[in-house]
């Protein structure tokens with residue numbers, strides 16, 4: 001097939017964001033943060049309290065940590081040694097869905113099925129020890145209304161999860177009940193936090209001057225340390241649920257994707273940024289270019305593999321594109337669809353950086369002096385997707401100017417379990 005250049009350019013334009021629009025969007029993010037903190041329903045950000053602050057670095061002891069939030073569930077026994085040091089004693093990890101075997105994210109699964117599976121992993125992490133009393137910290141990466149550090153109720157599933165009977169429930173009660181059923185009542189869930197909060201706590205345990213945490217993976221979200229969390233409240237980490245922000249202009253593929261998604265109208269920014277949706281958007285754009293209906297089931301890993309194919313004949317890119325669309329492509333076509341992948345990636349990274357600038361402006365004022373600081377970013381998209389780091393850094397420069405030099409983005413790789421253990425230790 002020969003891709004029409006004009007059509008391609010037209011589609012690529014849909015994913016472009018002018019610097020002025022990006023700046024205005026970061027301003028709108030800052031505005032919604034303030035509204036959300038005041039409890040104004042006009043905000044598209046939930047601004048959820050986490051009931052936790054930052055660790056001192058001196059936390060010690062042995063804790064069970066559970067990381068529940070996307071494709072894999074992880075359970076660990078972690079020994080915190082203080083001075084920012086820790087040791088993983090034991091670690092287990094299993095996917096929530098194995099094609100043809102089970103799928104705990106599906107509507108045919110119940111809350112009990114899902115949490116029994118998690119309890120089974122915890123039991124392995126403690127090596128079947130039903131005697132020692134353990135405190136468990138739980139990273140639960142979905143929007144949850146929190147009444148205290150151990151009471152989080154799932155507001156609504158995101159990332160296309162559909163399991164019945166969890167929405168509206170206290171997730172640590174569900175986990176505690178499952179642990180009892182597994183004979184592991186000696187493990188007591190005592191803290192539940194969002195994965196952004198876990199990334200922030202984990203990074204702050206190791207580095208001073210870290211106030212913002214972000215997850216850029218299957219889902220997308222940020223949190224930060226709010227100095228004025230409410231009247232008479234101590235500084236507290238706020239889970240923004242940035243994925244729900246929608247003062248951002250969708251293109252025609254965003255609109256199509258949203259309409260076909262599990263929860264239309266929700267998580268509009270997440271659907272433009274995160275790994276769960278990038279492949280889907282890419283497929284919809286390709287469909288428009290090649291004039292064949294479908295979304296073709298591309299994943300963000302497919303985009304990564306397509307854009308990083310540097311071979312002369314682009315054979316890997318051609319193979320993936322043909323496999324998904326059922327069409328044949330020349331090397332020149334593959335080149336063009338690599339460019340399309342890059343614009344999808346670039347927009348995602350710009351919007352992620354836009355949210356970080358919005359938080360910095362909220363904390364420091366748009367004209368204020370920006371502190372030297374780290375932003376802790378965890379997640380497979382940030383870590384592995386080609387060009388994401390560079391594009392996000394470039395967008396931060398567009399938004400913050402030279403002050404971007406004061407902002408150091410640090411990977412908070414695998415911080416979810418460490419963060420969960422810290423949350424349990426800080427009680």
Ligand code: BGC
Nearest residue numbers: 141142143158215219220221
């Ligand atoms: C959830 C957030 C989570 C993010 C990253 C989103 O879908 O709503 O709570 O932090 O994914 O995992």
